Amino acid sequence: MIVENTKDSRKVKDVVATMAIENMYLSKDFINELLKVSRGEKSSEQLRQEVLKKYAR
16 A cells, blocks of 8 residues: 555554554555545544444444
8 A cells, every 4th residue: 555655644654553563453444544534534533433333233
């Protein structure tokens, strides 16, 4: 996956790396969603609600 080298995308990269250290790997789709949040295309609350809707029991 090729991502523009910006301050916000580096923060997302750090999050992905931190999760990987804990053996919690993120899908490419979820990484793309995090990038949308970092670019301001979506709020973190919107992403949180989508995740809850997808995985809630």
